[in-house]
Amino acid sequence: xxxxxxxxxxxxxxxxxxxxxxxxxxxxxxxxxxxxxxxxxxxxxxxxxxxxxxxxxxxxxxxxxxxxxxxxxxxxxxxxxxxxxxxxxxxxxxxxxxxxxxxxxxxxxxxxxxxxxxxxxxxxxxxxxxxxxxxxxxxxxxxxxxxxxxxxxxxxxxxxxxxxxxxxxxxxxxxxxxxxxxxxxxxxxxxxxxxxxxxxxxxxxxxxxxxxxxxxxxxxxxxxxxxxxxxxxxxxxxxxxxxxxxxxxxxxxxxxxxxxxxx
Amino acid sequence: xxxxxxxxxxxxxxxxxxxxxxxxxxxxxxxxxxxxxxxxxxxxxxxxxxxxxxxxxxxxxxxxxxxxxxxxxxxxxxxxxxxxxxxxxxxxxxxxxxxxxxxxxxxxxxxxxxxxxxxxxxxxxxxxxxxxxxxxxxxxxxxxxxxxxxxxxxxxxxxxxxxxxxxxxxxxxxxxxxxxxxxxxxxxxxxxxxxxxxxxxxxxxxxxxxxxxxxxxxxxxxxxxxxxxxxxxxxxxxxxxxxxxxxxxxxxxxxxxxxxxxxxxx
Numbered sequence: 001x002x003x004x005x006x007x008x009x010x011x012x013x014x015x016x017x018x019x020x021x022x023x024x025x026x027x028x029x030x031x032x033x034x035x036x037x038x039x040x041x042x043x044x045x046x047x048x049x050x051x052x053x054x055x056x057x058x059x060x061x062x063x064x065x066x067x068x069x070x071x072x073x074x075x076x077x078x079x080x081x082x083x084x085x086x087x088x089x090x091x092x093x094x095x096x097x098x099x100x101x102x103x104x105x106x107x108x109x110x111x112x113x114x115x116x117x118x119x120x121x122x123x124x125x126x127x128x129x130x131x132x133x134x135x136x137x138x139x140x141x142x143x144x145x146x147x148x149x150x151x152x153x154x155x156x157x158x159x160x161x162x163x164x165x166x167x168x169x170x171x172x173x174x175x176x177x178x179x180x181x182x183x184x185x186x187x188x189x190x191x192x193x194x195x196x197x198x199x200x201x202x203x204x205x206x207x208x209x210x211x212x213x214x215x216x217x218x219x220x221x222x223x224x225x226x227x228x229x230x231x232x233x234x235x236x237x238x239x240x241x242x243x244x245x246x247x248x249x250x251x252x253x254x255x256x257x258x259x260x261x262x263x
Numbered sequence: 264x265x266x267x268x269x270x271x272x273x274x275x276x277x278x279x280x281x282x283x284x285x286x287x288x289x290x291x292x293x294x295x296x297x298x299x300x301x302x303x304x305x306x307x308x309x310x311x312x313x314x315x316x317x318x319x320x321x322x323x324x325x326x327x328x329x330x331x332x333x334x335x336x337x338x339x340x341x342x343x344x345x346x347x348x349x350x351x352x353x354x355x356x357x358x359x360x361x362x363x364x365x366x367x368x369x370x371x372x373x374x375x376x377x378x379x380x381x382x383x384x385x386x387x388x389x390x391x392x393x394x395x396x397x398x399x400x401x402x403x404x405x406x407x408x409x410x411x412x413x414x415x416x417x418x419x420x421x422x423x424x425x426x427x428x429x430x431x432x433x434x435x436x437x438x439x440x441x442x443x444x445x446x447x448x449x450x451x452x453x454x455x456x457x458x459x460x461x462x463x464x465x466x467x468x469x470x471x472x473x474x475x476x477x478x479x480x481x482x483x484x485x486x487x488x489x490x491x492x493x494x495x496x497x498x499x500x501x502x503x504x505x506x507x508x509x510x511x512x513x514x515x516x517x518x519x520x521x522x523x524x525x526x527x528x529x
Contacts, residue, residue, distance in 0.1 A: 022436050022437065024435060024436070024437050025435075025436050025437030025440065026437075027437075028435070028437040028440030028441060028444070029437060029439070029440040029443075030440075031440065031444060032439075032440040032441070032443035032444040032447065033443070035443075035444050035447045035448065036443065036447045039447045039448070039450065039451040042451065043451065043456055043457050046457055046461050046462055046463070046466075047309060047457065047461065049461070049463055050316050050317060050461060051309055051313070051316070054305075054308055054309060055308045055311070117440070173286045175283075175284055175286060175287070176284075176286040176287055176290065177284075177287065179286065179287050179290035179291070179294075180290060182290070182294065183290045183293060183294050183297075186294050186297050186298060187297065189298070189301055190301050193305065197304055197305060197308040198304050199304065202300075202304070
């Protein structure tokens with residue numbers, strides 16, 4: 001374990017250094033992610049100029065959900081974004097290189113391509129959370145911060161799991177590119193809003209099948225003192241570990257199926 | 264006529280390439296349906312207990328999100344990506360020696376994916392809209408026809424913008440940031456996700472000074488018959504104005520960029 005952490009750290013520094021070389025790329029990449037978050041929350045704000053509440057949720061409450069949703073997403077991009085390059089590895093026949101390395105191939109693919117623009121998501125998310133907390137009277141004392149930290153960490157693991165599973169489709173459909181990954185991510189778009197605005201089949205899907213609700217909505221309910229969702233808050237680590245188990249299993253099947261490109 | 268034929272071959276080629284990626288087509292379609300569904304649920308909750316918001320009833324709003332999706336779906340993002348890849352890997356020089364106008368050639372090339380992914384997926388999503396969500400048809404036959412014309416202009420506007428963004432690859436390595444930024448801004452300011460009538464006055468004003476509203480908001484307001492017949496000409500002329508301005512901008516950018524090309528080795 002310690003060996004993996006040290007190794008990961010070295011790979012991460014290397015990946016980041018390669019990106020920092022391109023300063024304008026770093027700046028524009030982050031400006032773009034910030035724009036994405038700001039226009040996203042601006043839509044909600046525009047909507048609230050016409051309505052008082054959304055199914056009982058106030059604007060700052062939705063902002064809190066939106067802001068918390070940005071954190072695990074940002075950390076995933078910043079540290080484990082490599083699954084997005086799996087398709088390229090397979091297509092180009094470079095995946096063999098990862099298989100001969102001493103260690104888990106899933107580990108090496110996850111650490112492959114950290115994206116600095118994840119910082120933009122983390123920063124915007126933090127600002128939105130702070131703006132919301134001021135109106136909601138949420139105090140970020142040591143205890144709350146620690147709980148949020150754990151939730152974000154588990155949330156990041158859920159991102160890793162879902163994205164690994166969707167990326168694994170490349171073992172079967174190389175020509176699909178990163179489309180399945182992209183498709184999976186679209187379910188994330190639902191979970192930046194309160195879960196209870198959706199019909200129950202969709203709620204079940206986002207809770208038990210593609211569990212993005214555990215990365216944003218359920219964590220937020222803890223800070224909003226919504227006791228009716230407390231059991232889901234306790235389930236966050238369980239879901240994260242369970243889905244990571246599934247992801248590792250799917251990964252193993254995929255790797256076993258992998259037959260390098262010819263030539 | 265013969266010249267047009269040369270360009271149409273590019274469309275045919277890119278259409279054939281697009282058709283080989285069938286899984287991609289499937290995922291694009293599912294992605295589209297999911298996005299529309301998400302908006303549908305949000306609006307349904309928003310309208311709980313409200314008859315009309317921002318000048319739209321719920322059924323008009325549902326029509327709005329479906330048509331808006333179909334319109335935005337015509338904007339393939341391959342245009343920027345292809346141009347920037349050609350520039351990065353140097354294959355742009357092949358296009359330089361071809362007896363074709365670079366800008367026109369890229370336009371006809373992008374039509375391939377517009378036809379396959381754009382129109383086909385659009386038709387399926389709209390069919391779901393009519394079948395399950397009971398969206399409305401165009402206000403009248405005349406409005407439908409004018410909507411089609413307006414749509415053509417909006418495809419041209421989007422192409423011109425994408426082309427300009429793609430050409431930025433000549434001077435930057437961070438093209439993906441620009442592509443994303445363009446997507447976020449245009450989704451927001453075009454009225455693609457929320458009708459512009461919901462905007463507060465100052466933001467509404469800004470949106471109407473920029474070309475983005477002519478991409479989504481204009482064609483949809485014609486479709487829904489929100490614009491009086493005598494004013495439609497104004498809307499179409501404004502779109503045409505943006506087509507010309509942005510096409511010229513792309514033209515000058517290419518003139519400037521192609522001078523910057525340095526061919527290494529050889």
